[in-house]
Amino acid sequence: MCTVCGCGEGEATIEGHEHHHHHHEEGHSHSHADGHGDHNHDYGQGAARAHAPGLSQTRMVQIEQDILSKNNQYADANRRYFSEHGILSLNLVSSPGSGKTTLLTATVLALLDQTPVAVIEGDQQTALDADRIRKSGARAVQINTGKGCHLDAHMVGHAVQDLKLQHGSALFIENVGNLVCPAAFDLGEAAKVVILSVTEGADKPLKYPDMFHAASLMILNKIDLLPYVDFDVAACCDYARRINPGIRIIQLSATTGEGMETWLGWIRAHLEIAKTGVNVPGENS
Amino acid sequence: MHEISLCESLLKVIEDSASQQNFSQVKTVWLELGRFSCVEPDAMRFSFDVVMKGTLADGARLELLELPARVWCSKCLKDVEIQQRYDACPSCGDYRLQISGGEEMRIKELEVV
Numbered sequence: 246m247c248t249v250c251g252c253g254e255g256e257a258t259i260e261g262h263e264h265h266h267h268h269h270e271e272g273h274s275h276s277h278a279d280g281h282g283d284h285n286h287d288y289g290q291g292a293a294r295a296h297a298p299g300l301s302q303t304r305m306v307q308i309e310q311d312i313l314s315k316n317n318q319y320a321d322a323n324r325r326y327f328s329e330h331g332i333l334s335l336n337l338v339s340s341p342g343s344g345k346t347t348l349l350t351a352t353v354l355a356l357l358d359q360t361p362v363a364v365i366e367g368d369q370q371t372a373l374d375a376d377r378i379r380k381s382g383a384r385a386v387q388i389n390t391g392k393g394c395h396l397d398a399h400m401v402g403h404a405v406q407d408l409k410l411q412h413g414s415a416l417f418i419e420n421v422g423n424l425v426c427p428a429a430f431d432l433g434e435a436a437k438v439v440i441l442s443v444t445e446g447a448d449k450p451l452k453y454p455d456m457f458h459a460a461s462l463m464i465l466n467k468i469d470l471l472p473y474v475d476f477d478v479a480a481c482c483d484y485a486r487r488i489n490p491g492i493r494i495i496q497l498s499a500t501t502g503e504g505m506e507t508w509l510g511w512i513r514a515h516l517e518i519a520k521t522g523v524n525v526p527g528e529n530s
Numbered sequence: 531m532h533e534i535s536l537c538e539s540l541l542k543v544i545e546d547s548a549s550q551q552n553f554s555q556v557k558t559v560w561l562e563l564g565r566f567s568c569v570e571p572d573a574m575r576f577s578f579d580v581v582m583k584g585t586l587a588d589g590a591r592l593e594l595l596e597l598p599a600r601v602w603c604s605k606c607l608k609d610v611e612i613q614q615r616y617d618a619c620p621s622c623g624d625y626r627l628q629i630s631g632g633e634e635m636r637i638k639e640l641e642v643v
Contacts, residue, residue: 306551308637312540312561394532426532429568429635454615455568458629487616487625 259403260372260387316430319398323405323433327416333512333519334416336434338456340449341422343442344466346374348499349417353383355509360516361411365404365418367396374419384408395426398433413520415512424453435519436461443467443474447481450488457488462495464508469498533573536635537581543637544587553642556587560639564632565599566615599632 311317327334339345346366353362364385366374375387386404388396401418410416418434420427428437439460441449444467450457457463463485465478482494495511497504544556559578563569571594578592598611603619604626610619618625 303557303641303643304553306547306553306640306642308543308547308639310543310637312536312543312635312637315539315542393535395535397535425568426535429532429536451616455566458566458615484616487618490626 257391257393257400258389259400259407260375260389261407313429313431316398319402320431320433323398323402326402326405327433327435327519328522330410331413331520331522332410332416333414333516334418334432334434335512335515336418336420336427336432336437337440338420338424338427338437338460339422339440339442340424340445343422343440343445344499345419345422345440346377348440348464348466348497349419350377350381351499351502351505352417352509352512353378353381355505356415356512357382360513361414363408363410363414363416365396365401365408365416367400367419367421369393369421390421394421394423395430396420396432397430401432413516415516424449424456428453428455428459435515438462438464440464440466441481443471443476443478447477448484450481450484454488457485457492460489460492462493462511465494465496467498467500468496468503469501533569533577534581536569536574537577540578540637541581541585541587544640545585547640548586548642551642553640554586555643556590556640557643558591558593558641559587559637560593560595562595562597562634562636562638564597564634565613566629566632567635569635571596595638597632597634600630601627601632602630603627 323334326332337345337349349364353364356362362383364375364378364383366378366385366387367390368374368387369390369392371389372387375385378385386407388400388404390396390400396418405416408416418432437460439456439462441463443465446452465481471478478496485492485494493511495504495507497508499505540559540561544559548554563571563574574594575592582588582590599613600609600611601619602608603610603622603624605624606619606621609630610621612620612627619627
């Protein structure tokens with residue numbers, strides 16, 4: 246069992262960790278009151294609010310709590326940690342095959358001489374991506390989500406502890422390739438960055454609106470391939486802004502380097518904000 | 531299938547509530563889902579039954595209450611209702627809309643024993 250938060254064993258694993266992650270294993274949720282103690286039995290608040298003493302043993306309990314409140318608590322703790330240590334954390338989301346890892350490798354290489362860089366890699370299986378990133382010289386830790394389709398704030402909190410980040414680091418969290426589920430899970434990041442490549446459909450912002458709405462920045466990758474594919478850049482940007490009027494858009498090619506300076510400039514500007522303790526403008530955290 | 535994870539989070543909230551409010555069995559769960567919440571109702575119902583098996587909410591009924599998606603139109607200066615994230619303002623056709631409601635995933639109340 247995990248000594249930090251008491252989590253049990255399960256599907257998700259963090260590279261180098263003995264313990265697994267899963268919040269609910271069989272057998273740890275049954276130690277509750279047996280219903281025959283001396284606690285509150287209010288028969289007057291049945292489902293239909295009918296006052297029928299003795300007829301119903303059920304009662305209503307007001308909860309009014311977000312389903313993701315637990316995740317959000319972990320996300321808040323991560324955000325506090327990042328803020329205290331002047332760390333810029335970016336949550337990179339995209340479909341599989343958008344060129345996330347190639348972009349990340351090029352970004353790490355460009356930043357590394359001036360900035361401490363670390364990467365959390367999320368994939369269902371294998372440590373291939375973390376190996377790829379480590380070759381570029383950054384610290385990296387792999388999280389395998391097993392059957393899971395997204396990273397959650399709890400997994401990220403553990404990975405952050407392992408990384409022992411330096412003050413002023415840039416932390417890139419490469420989420421599982423999936424444009425659906427990661428939209429709902431706050432990891433405590435300063436911003437979500439959605440990556441779309443020109444080999445995909447230009448209408449993806451409309452098809453996966455939750456993600457494009459949650460992101461602060463959209464990167465349009467592989468623009469070196471534009472002469473060979475049928476991709477309407479203007480329409481794609483228009484769709485993204487329909488979903489999210491405030492989204493920033495940067496076009497680049499991680500392979501040729503075109504547009505990379507704009508992206509690196511965006512990172513450096515947000516790194517300064519993280520180091521000086523001012524919130525990222527426009528972030529809806 | 532992140533509805534499985536959502537149901538696991540839901541179960542955690544229920545378990546915490548059970549020890550605070552002294553109940554041992556859950557009969558019904560009322561869940562408010564905004565139209566723009568990242569939840570598919572059918573997947574949620576399926577996951578709910580699977581995740582709650584063998585817990586204090588085994589066999590519980592799941593009642594989903596859908597909340598409308600509301601946005602603030604900065605041109606009309608009023609709240610309007612839309613159906614999809616890519617919809618324009620139904621009054622003026624503008625896309626500069628700020629979401630003001632519809633992303634909720636909230637456990638409203640429980641019927642417990």
